[in-house]
Amino acid sequence: MAVDIDLFNTFSFLWCQGPYYLGVYDLASIRENGALFIRKASRSIDPNLFHILPVQRSDDIPFIRWPSEIKISEKIDWIKLLEYTRRMRGE
């Protein structure tokens, strides 16, 4: 996606993004990432993670993530947002 960084900086106040709550649905990403450590950026964490981590091998991490066809939260349409910010700037 072609992104105008300046546009995003200017209108960054338009979207809510964080802090991100760490949950079991992050396990697939953690496994793919191969990281040694994970960090929570929010005050609390899904307690289920304490029952799963730490592991001996990456294969022991369940490959769990939200299915893309399931809408859990409002998905950000970045293209639409980009068009909106351009309109706001009169471009």
Added chain:
Amino acid sequence: MISILISNTCLLILFRAGMTEFAINPMFLNEWDVYINLSADTLPVYTPQVISNMFDPRVDGKKGRGILHGMNFVTASSTQTGLVPTNINMFPSVWHKRGHYESRGSFNLNYTDDDGMQRTEDIVIHFGSQWMMLTPEFVKYIALSLQRHDSLASRFKETLIAREIMMSDETFIPTLLAHHSRFKETIPKIGDDGALVPGPWFDSVVIKSVRYERMDENVPDAFGNVVHEQKYDVPDSVTDVDIPRKWVST
């Protein structure tokens, strides 16, 4: 099991105080194998024994040394270039991080190297993370360098202070690492997929970062990358979970 020195305090403070002690005091020197800087909100993915094995300097038959032994990691998953520090010149010219460090000119520094030779170095700022995993040799180098007024580290620090430019440990240490002829070779080697190139013994291991974190509030990043994964939704009935808030520039 090897000795892992774990800290959760700001690295630059450590180098001014406790870390220097660990690095050069004979009582502590050679008593630890890797320095890992963590914060209180960090959790291990692997058991202590597994992490220890990754840094083990001892050769174990066909396995060789630990997969991460001898490397200096100065980044996290939120670092723009993954396992390797991000050169400031890779950022778009309008990016705030680049503008800040370039606002007072280049860093052309005269210093005396480890062998007593006078040198001039055009310092290129590199960005990483304060959550590092460092070798004892590199920690010792920084600690000793900061005690010598004409070293590259000291000249760099003095220049930053004189120009009133903010320098955090997440840029100061990666920049020093990238500019040392020997230690820059300890920066992880990565393949086209961004994963660590681990060597012949570990071809099945995939490591794209040593520390996983989602910092959705910082996207889109300098390169236009955005998060496509879904976020959780917080029900009204829940009170002990953070509600996603708007990103506020400081």
